[in-house]
Structures are given as C-alpha cells and as structure tokens.
Amino acid sequence: MNKVCYRCIALCLFCIMQYEVAYTQAPNKELEDSYYGLIGRADKAIEHGDWAGAEEYLLTALSNEPQHPTNVMVMSNLGLVQYNLGRDSLALETLSRAHAIAPRSVTILANRAQVLEAMGRDSLAFADYSKVLALDSSVVEPLYAHAMIALRLGYTDKAVADCNRLQDVAADSVQTHRAWANVYSVKKQWLDAIPHFTALIDAGPTAADYCGRAVCYLMLNRLNEASADISTGLELDTENRELYFYRAYLNKARYRHDDAREDMRRALSVKKQPDVSF
Numbered sequence: 001m002n003k004v005c006y007r008c009i010a011l012c013l014f015c016i017m018q019y020e021v022a023y024t025q026a027p028n029k030e031l032e033d034s035y036y037g038l039i040g041r042a043d044k045a046i047e048h049g050d051w052a053g054a055e056e057y058l059l060t061a062l063s064n065e066p067q068h069p070t071n072v073m074v075m076s077n078l079g080l081v082q083y084n085l086g087r088d089s090l091a092l093e094t095l096s097r098a099h100a101i102a103p104r105s106v107t108i109l110a111n112r113a114q115v116l117e118a119m120g121r122d123s124l125a126f127a128d129y130s131k132v133l134a135l136d137s138s139v140v141e142p143l144y145a146h147a148m149i150a151l152r153l154g155y156t157d158k159a160v161a162d163c164n165r166l167q168d169v170a171a172d173s174v175q176t177h178r179a180w181a182n183v184y185s186v187k188k189q190w191l192d193a194i195p196h197f198t199a200l201i202d203a204g205p206t207a208a209d210y211c212g213r214a215v216c217y218l219m220l221n222r223l224n225e226a227s228a229d230i231s232t233g234l235e236l237d238t239e240n241r242e243l244y245f246y247r248a249y250l251n252k253a254r255y256r257h258d259d260a261r262e263d264m265r266r267a268l269s270v271k272k273q274p275d276v277s278f
Helices: 013-023 028-033 035-047 051-064 071-084 088-101 106-118 122-135 140-153 156-169 174-186 190-203 207-219 223-236 241-253 257-269
Strands: none
Touching (some): 035 051, 051 071, 071 088, 071 106, 106 122, 122 140, 156 174, 174 207, 207 223, 207 241
C-alpha cells in the first residue's frame, strides 16, 4: 500500500468547513484544541507525513467527544494513519470497529480491504471489496483491486467480469487498461494485452509496463519489438530484474548465448523486486 492512500485520508469536507467557520469565531488556542481544530491539525500532519502527530490528534478528538456523530469517519481515517505507522493489527481493529458502527459505509469497507490486501490477507480483502461492490458497483479503485485479487486467487472469470464493469464505468482509465493488460496476460492472450500496455505507456511510461508489453512481443515471437521495449525499460530502470531475465530469453532466442548468460547473471544479482502489477 502506498503511504498516501488513494482515498483522501483527511476527514470529510464538512469537518474542514466547520474548522474554517470556527476559525473566525474563537481564539486560536481554543480553536486548536476543539474537535474540529484537532481534525484540522491531523489533516495538516497527514499532508506533511507526520503520521504519529496525526494519530495523536485523532485519538484526542475521539477521547474529547466520544459521542460526536462524525467519530466513525475519524476512526476510519485513524485506521489508515495507524497502518502507515506500521501498526497493521491495530489499524485492522480500528477499521473493524468503525465498520461495526457503519456497516454500509463504502469508504470504511474499502479502507479495511486495502489494509487487508496490503497485509497479504487476500481472501479477506476480496470479501470486503465484494461487499463494497455490492453497495456501489461503480467505484473504480475497488473494482480494480477486486479484479487483481481475483487473478491472484485464481478467479479468472470474476476478474473478467470486473474488467467488463470497469469498461462500462471508466473505459479509458489507467485502472481499466491495467486490469485488462493483466487479465489478458494471465490468460495468455498476448495480442489482446498489447494495446492495453500501450495505453498505459502512453499515459505515463514505466519500466514495468514496457516489461509487460515486451513479454507479449516475446510470446508472439516479435523479437525486434520485444528488444526495443526491453531497452527502453532498462533506460527507465537499470535495476529491473525481470527485464534482464527477458533480455536473456531474447538473446537465447537469437543464439547469443554469452549475452544470455551475462543477462541471467545480472538478473540474479539484482535485488528481488515486488510484483507491482497485481
């Protein structure tokens, strides 16, 4: 999970508006220690990556006004702050308590699913994302996450269904193209995957996307195009382990055995990288 969650970790706009209004009606010290003042301070701490400070402000707000009607959203954001502090179990507990209070909140469910996924608990994350989509099937990030977990769990048909839904709600989004690129790659439909990798590269080239398209070209025996993508990918990331593996494969196919061995040696010497596709 990225340090900054794809959903805004700051509280709802209502809280910020209350903070702005209160600023003109109270002394600064009183404002800073008020419920909305603490939320505003937490928001600023989050903006600066001060997760410990944000946690302190949110916990104080909850402690000062335990019956406040927006506390459930404070808890939801607190869970994400705690996750960013590396307190996985505590984050999960906080989000589960928030979910118990507001079981139909898409935001809380999606936040918990994201934490579960980042913890490697794919089955539980998949269940939470499924609940999110049962409540709102048009939310793009949960649809994408649901599709990628489905692939990891071997639920290819469900991943395809998610891709079709993504196509309906956000046809040209990065998430839709990445979902299709991964689904078609898993299904070994290399020709179908290529235009989606191309769209991703056009949107913002990365070594991983050049790598993905290079694999498609290799599997289709389009060696010159594969070679070009591998070279461009390595220009973007000289330490991409997979690209060296695939260049070794390419060199072997071209009977350049010494080069293939050197690329394999280089691939094995590079620190293993996590799979960022799905």
